[in-house]
Amino acid sequence: MISKEEVNHIAKLARLELTETEVIKMQKDLSAILDYFALLKKAPKPEIVKTEGDLSATRNDQMLSSYDIKAELIGLAPDKKDDYIKVKTIL
Numbered sequence: 001m002i003s004k005e006e007v008n009h010i011a012k013l014a015r016l017e018l019t020e021t022e023v024i025k026m027q028k029d030l031s032a033i034l035d036y037f038a039l040l041k042k043a044p045k046p047e048i049v050k051t052e053g054d055l056s057a058t059r060n061d062q063m064l065s066s067y068d069i070k071a072e073l074i075g076l077a078p079d080k081k082d083d084y085i086k087v088k089t090i091l
Contacts, residue, residue: 001031 007026011018018026070083077085 002027002034006030 004023004027007023007030008018010030011023011026074080074083074085079086
């Protein structure tokens with residue numbers, strides 16, 4: 001079980017002021033968390049399966065097409081002026 005001094009040290013690092021009752025509750029809670037981590041360490045590790053190819057390789061950035069989405073979006077707007085979409089005044 002984690003000691004009261006350790007709980008107080010952690011609380012100080014977190015800039016928390018704990019009452020004696022809160023220290024005892026935190027002592028139990030932190031101990032339960034650490035016990036769970038100890039349990040997880042004992043869990044069997046999954047088998048690593050090798051895959052074909054190099055997954056760490058990155059692809060080069062490349063433009064897929066010269067598709068101009070701006071022109072299409074402005075073209076779909078119900079009310080427009082030049083290259084802008086007209087909206088109602090909001091004030």
